[in-house]
Amino acid sequence: MVKNSLTDVYKLNDGNSIPCVGLGTWQTPDGEATVQAVKDALAAGYRHIDTASAYYNEEGVGRGLRESGLKREEVFLTTKLWNTDRGYESALEAVQLSLKKLGVEYIDLYLIHWPANEHVYDDPVAVNVATWRAFEKLQKDGLVRSIGTSNFLEPHLKQIFDACEIKPAVNQIEIHPGYPQFDAVNFCKQNDILVEAWSPLGCGRVLTDERLQKIANLYGKSVAQLCIRWELQHGILPLPKSTHADRIRTNADVFDFVISDADMKAIDELPEFGYSTFSPFTLKF
Numbered sequence: 001m002v003k004n005s006l007t008d009v010y011k012l013n014d015g016n017s018i019p020c021v022g023l024g025t026w027q028t029p030d031g032e033a034t035v036q037a038v039k040d041a042l043a044a045g046y047r048h049i050d051t052a053s054a055y056y057n058e059e060g061v062g063r064g065l066r067e068s069g070l071k072r073e074e075v076f077l078t079t080k081l082w083n084t085d086r087g088y089e090s091a092l093e094a095v096q097l098s099l100k101k102l103g104v105e106y107i108d109l110y111l112i113h114w115p116a117n118e119h120v121y122d123d124p125v126a127v128n129v130a131t132w133r134a135f136e137k138l139q140k141d142g143l144v145r146s147i148g149t150s151n152f153l154e155p156h157l158k159q160i161f162d163a164c165e166i167k168p169a170v171n172q173i174e175i176h177p178g179y180p181q182f183d184a185v186n187f188c189k190q191n192d193i194l195v196e197a198w199s200p201l202g203c204g205r206v207l208t209d210e211r212l213q214k215i216a217n218l219y220g221k222s223v224a225q226l227c228i229r230w231e232l233q234h235g236i237l238p239l240p241k242s243t244h245a246d247r248i249r250t251n252a253d254v255f256d257f258v259i260s261d262a263d264m265k266a267i268d269e270l271p272e273f274g275y276s277t278f279s280p281f282t283l284k285f
Ligand code: A2P
Pocket: 024, 198, 199, 200, 201, 202, 203, 204, 207, 222, 224, 239, 240, 241, 242, 243, 244, 247, 248, 250, 251
């Protein structure tokens, strides 16, 4: 069902709930910029913040949360395990540092940031499985409420399905008009894994596209709002990033219009553009 407000939730396969839009923080500098963006987002009604150990702003995210005046349990916090911390023992250690930097007792959602691949490891499958087993333990121990993956495509997810007990609840991948990754999205949906969109605005690259602008004009909305709405109407959870209070606010003003089926199709069928070129199959880290 399409969402009606920032506090509407998607239900995860582990029974937990996740607010349907989150503030992205990739490339938001730590310190005041992050603290302010988090406070602005929470003041605008967001209840979901997405960070990662590799964004180097977990401390700012934690401070923003505390300074917002909201209670810990009112805000859904995601962070991610960086690639250098893959493996069973390293993952168990890495989460402690994230908890410390965030200044929280638990993380709502912990994601493996990128799958290991054969460019870096002799046996990447064993590495992914060992990391995931640590995630299963973290969930059982209650340090993290939900566990998931990021940048995993079908072959990587199958590695987990084949060897592990718990399925990922979430998979966060690059998705925006011009790079919809429908194959991966459909595979996740078939397996009851919620898809989150990183770079839901194509990291800003799709915002000047004239075809999108024309469609956005039909609804009296910005291209950013059109992208976010398009993702929601696909049952995807967008994580738009901004450090500007006005953009943070307007990016959340997406619940008063519905993109028609014809316009959804027109956006779906745009030829590829705006792709970051970050592929889990070719990355060498
Ligand atoms: P800024 O942080 O200066 O606002 P994505 O979420 O796809 O990664 O895109 C983030 C990029 O898009 C950032 O450069 C961000 O810049 C910019 N951005 C976010 N929201 C808007 C908006 N409503 N209008 C224009 N640019 C935006």
